[in-house]
Amino acid sequence: MKAATFFLGEVSDMNPVIGLAEKVKILKKLETHGYQIAFYILQNEDLAIEAIKTALIELSMDDTFFRKSQTVQQQIMKRTCMYKSIAVKQK
Numbered sequence: 001m002k003a004a005t006f007f008l009g010e011v012s013d014m015n016p017v018i019g020l021a022e023k024v025k026i027l028k029k030l031e032t033h034g035y036q037i038a039f040y041i042l043q044n045e046d047l048a049i050e051a052i053k054t055a056l057i058e059l060s061m062d063d064t065f066f067r068k069s070q071t072v073q074q075q076i077m078k079r080t081c082m083y084k085s086i087a088v089k090q091k
Helices: 020-042 045-060 063-067 070-090
Strands: none
Touching: 020 045, 020 063, 020 070, 045 070, 063 070
16 A cells, blocks of 8 residues: 655545546535525525535535545535525625
């Protein structure tokens, strides 16, 4: 088993690199539920869209998010959408 040495560009099997297409696929699966949460909180389509966009952008930059189980990803998405919805509402 190879050790992870990022400065040499190698990655071990324990820490696989997630490609952009796979990230998009995962986020698309979570997007609808996230929008529903945001809309429920905000009761406004435009604000819900703003909240879900910021949530998706934030999650897309977190590589550890994509290595978690689907159940944990859903929990994180729910929490992130709630926080982003509250932040949008307070603007």
